[in-house]
Amino acid sequence: MKNIIGIFFILVFSFSCGTKENTKNQAAKKPNILFLAIDDLRPELGCYGSDIAITPNLDAIAKDGLRFNRAYCQQPICSPSRASLMTGARPETIGVFENFAYFRDENPDIITLPQHLRANGYETVHCGKIYHKPAFADLEKSWSRAPAHDKVAYPKPKLPGGYALPENVALFKKNRNEMLAKYGDVSKFGLGKGPAYESADVPDQTYEDGYNVELAIATLKDMVNKDRETPFFLGMGFKLPHLNWVAPKKYWDKYDRDKIPMATQTNAPENGAAMGLHASFELRARQGIPKSGPIEGELAKTLKHGYLASVTYVDALVGKMIAALEENGVRENTIIMIWSDHGWHLGDMGIWGKATNYEIATRVPMMIWTPNMPDKNRGKATNALVELIDMYPTLCELAGIELPAHLEGQSFQPLIADPNRTWKKAAFTQYPNPALREWAANPLSPAMRETYFGPLIQEVEGRIIEQQQEKWDRDLFENNLMGYAMRTDRYRLIVWKDRTQPEKTPIEIELFDHQTDPTETVNIAPKERELVAKLMMQFNKGWEGNLAE
Numbered sequence: 001m002k003n004i005i006g007i008f009f010i011l012v013f014s015f016s017c018g019t020k021e022n023t024k025n026q027a028a029k030k031p032n033i034l035f036l037a038i039d040d041l042r043p044e045l046g047c048y049g050s051d052i053a054i055t056p057n058l059d060a061i062a063k064d065g066l067r068f069n070r071a072y073c074q075q076p077i078c079s080p081s082r083a084s085l086m087t088g089a090r091p092e093t094i095g096v097f098e099n100f101a102y103f104r105d106e107n108p109d110i111i112t113l114p115q116h117l118r119a120n121g122y123e124t125v126h127c128g129k130i131y132h133k134p135a136f137a138d139l140e141k142s143w144s145r146a147p148a149h150d151k152v153a154y155p156k157p158k159l160p161g162g163y164a165l166p167e168n169v170a171l172f173k174k175n176r177n178e179m180l181a182k183y184g185d186v187s188k189f190g191l192g193k194g195p196a197y198e199s200a201d202v203p204d205q206t207y208e209d210g211y212n213v214e215l216a217i218a219t220l221k222d223m224v225n226k227d228r229e230t231p232f233f234l235g236m237g238f239k240l241p242h243l244n245w246v247a248p249k250k251y252w253d254k255y256d257r258d259k260i261p262m263a264t265q266t267n268a269p270e271n272g273a274a275m276g277l278h279a280s281f282e283l284r285a286r287q288g289i290p291k292s293g294p295i296e297g298e299l300a301k302t303l304k305h306g307y308l309a310s311v312t313y314v315d316a317l318v319g320k321m322i323a324a325l326e327e328n329g330v331r332e333n334t335i336i337m338i339w340s341d342h343g344w345h346l347g348d349m350g351i352w353g354k355a356t357n358y359e360i361a362t363r364v365p366m367m368i369w370t371p372n373m374p375d376k377n378r379g380k381a382t383n384a385l386v387e388l389i390d391m392y393p394t395l396c397e398l399a400g401i402e403l404p405a406h407l408e409g410q411s412f413q414p415l416i417a418d419p420n421r422t423w424k425k426a427a428f429t430q431y432p433n434p435a436l437r438e439w440a441a442n443p444l445s446p447a448m449r450e451t452y453f454g455p456l457i458q459e460v461e462g463r464i465i466e467q468q469q470e471k472w473d474r475d476l477f478e479n480n481l482m483g484y485a486m487r488t489d490r491y492r493l494i495v496w497k498d499r500t501q502p503e504k505t506p507i508e509i510e511l512f513d514h515q516t517d518p519t520e521t522v523n524i525a526p527k528e529r530e531l532v533a534k535l536m537m538q539f540n541k542g543w544e545g546n547l548a549e
């Protein structure tokens with residue numbers, strides 16, 4: 001009997017050792033993942049054909065990887081877009097439509113991308129903005145370790161309002177105090193802002209993004225030094241080119257101001273839905289930006305200059321990050337996934353900001369580099385319709401990990417093998433009434449109406465009432481109206497519905513023909529009824545009915 005027990009123990013012991021060894025060997029073969037999020041970046045980059053944007057590091061990755069020409073976000077605002085792509089479920093499914101909603105409140109058990117990788121042997125860590133804000137960072141479930149703050153040579157910047165220049169800090173504090181005195185606590189939700197931009201002669205690590213890249217590099221080094229066998233998922237989230245456009249002066253100086261092209265399509269779409277465009281609230285809340293009327297001329301040029309300087313600054317930091325992969329000997333086994341959470345109107349359609357259902361706010365830059373992609377496809381671009389939500393299943397497949405059942409995206413791994421193959425029939429995005437929401441997409445608070453945005457809101461509301469007439473209903477338009485956009489190979493269809501009553505007839509439909517009208521100047525829905533009916537059938541099939549076969 002003793003012998004039998006002894007043999008049993010030996011068997012169990014050697015079996016468990018063997019399993020551990022196998023897991024370790026399998027893990028060693030898995031690729032690392034560098035997950036680079038760039039906030040509010042529209043696809044105006046060298047590698048996307050821009051003559052002005054200076055982005056050599058992003059261009060270099062595109063030149064060696066695969067670039068997506070038609071990638072779309074699921075909602076053009078930070079938190080919902082990120083909650084969707086990180087959970088692999090659509091905004092409608094997880095019930096996150098605005099920046100103040102946390103996906104865990106509604107979906108306590110949903111498995112996020114880093115959480116799934118972690119459960120499959122990955123070390124997972126993030127620096128900067130991956131989820132929307134620190135309180136929404138899902139620290140307990142998504143991440144296996146904290147960044148190596150103690151190993152950064154620079155102190156974490158403490159810049160009031162994010163500004164390095166004392167005069168901008170003073171403007172920020174003055175504005176914040178005035179707003180607080182005038183409006184009380186409501187001003188904390190975005191009204192007490194400083195200037196929209198800053199050009200300061202400071203080193204790269206001065207601003208938050210610069211510091212966070214140093215932190216990400218220190219963290220990478222720490223992980224590799226401790227354990228080269230365990231694969232890592234390192235998320236690095238850049239805050240720029242989100243407002244405010246604070247960038248070291250040397251990046252501003254790279255641009256010839258006179259050569260910066262401005263938006264050429266500055267009108268709202270002809271026959272467009274009156275609720276389709278907002279009044280640029282997010283930018284107007286900044287100090288020095290007119291609170292009503294057009295934003296144009298020299299100011300507009302400076303704003304675009306600031307956006308581009310921020311993009312070039314981020315590009316330089318991306319270059320540092322990639323160099324760190326090389327220095328640590330992991331470049332060749334690290335997938336690089338680069339994406340932005342949504343696009344941005346820089347005066348396009350006459351507005352500034354994200355938060356619309358049009359092409360300019362929903363199309364994003366996205367590119368991937370993988371160790372094993374066919375050499376013949378390196379440097380190629382695909383015109384296939386893809387969605388940010390597709391990154392989750394793709395990265396899992398590339399890591400050889402089984403997909404969780406709840407995912408609503410589709411792995412684009414087949415496109416890496418063949419960028420020209422037939423793919424999804426449509427990409428989907430949604431956004432609640434842009435005109436009558438605060439810029440975090442939350443419903444307008446009475447206090448917001450009373451602040452200096454009152455007249456602006458009245459103006460957009462007046463246009464909606466005039467257009468919608470008997471369909472106007474304040475509660476519906478402010479709280480339940482959702483715009484659902486479907487982008488097909490040729491068309492953009494936007495269906496405005498009461499989301500609490502999905503079976504009801506849409507309130508408004510917009511249709512744009514990208515073959516003849518790539519900047520979406522004319523809504524052709526009123527004169528193309530048959531085409532709308534056909535596209536509505538496709539729309540009603542939803543994302544599930546429009547996947548690649």
Ligand SMILES: [Ca+2]
Pocket residue numbers: 039040077078242341342
């Ligand atoms: Ca964003």
